[in-house]
Amino acid sequence: MQQTEFLNVVLPFKDKLYRLAKRLLVSKEEAEDATQEILMKLWSKKKMITGYNNVEAYAMMMTKNFCLDRLKSKQAGNLKLVHSNYKDENVSLQNQLEVSDSLSWIEKIMEELPQQQKMVLQLRDVEQYEFEEIAELLGMSATAVRVALSRARKTVREKLVQKHNYGIQ
């Protein structure tokens, strides 16, 4: 497999890998490093890739595992994640919508969710994956995915309402 061919395979989903990594690792730099790592791993396994019919699912799985490992070793090393980049992305769109505060709130609310719910919400509401795909990716049953998703959505709704009320008072 040549470099251009590889890029054509990887290009459609590399942003998804990055967004999942960023959701889990929070920091932009960490997510970039993780994505780069995953793409390089894929490149080194490019002979195997041709055998997979769903490279995207495989890559997403790799990203998930990689990020969870990262987080685990971080906790063990007692290091805190640095995240100071909430508002730098998509400034124009946020201004256009005039709800920039609410949007960064949601990002923070999602950060506070349990890891599993975080991933389910990311995969479903941002990436629009089907329940079966999410179930396979996360090693859960489709019903469990549904329950986790419902909980995550409700938590976001409640916290958002809370924050709105505080804002008013």
Place this chain on the structure above:
Amino acid sequence: MEFNNIEKLLERYFEATTTVAEEEMLREYFLREDIPLHLKRHAPMFQYFSVAKEERFTKQVPLKPRKKSYIKWISIAAVSVLVFGIYFGRNYQEQREAEYAYQETRKALSLLATNLGRGTEKVAYLREFEETKQKIYNRN
């Protein structure tokens, strides 16, 4: 239009029983400007998802075309050549040392032999002398 419809969809959305297509409808609906007040509090959530999906991975990934494996094989070859070289080199060295020792021993032995030969010559003279002496004694 579809307040009721949207409300129903929202309800099912929070129970996670909507399909991807229905969620797409919700997302599109909440991107609009004219959302009724009682639904407005849900808007940021859906807007956030749309915004979050726009995020891109822009870093360049350095992909090295195969060089790595070449280097690996070359290093393996080099190491094996080195190991064989040392092994056979040592063998050769040992052989040469043994030959040298053999030559030296031979030299030493031949030296001994010549000296011994000279010694026996002298003894031959001595015997001659002895015989002559005996002859003289016998005559007397």
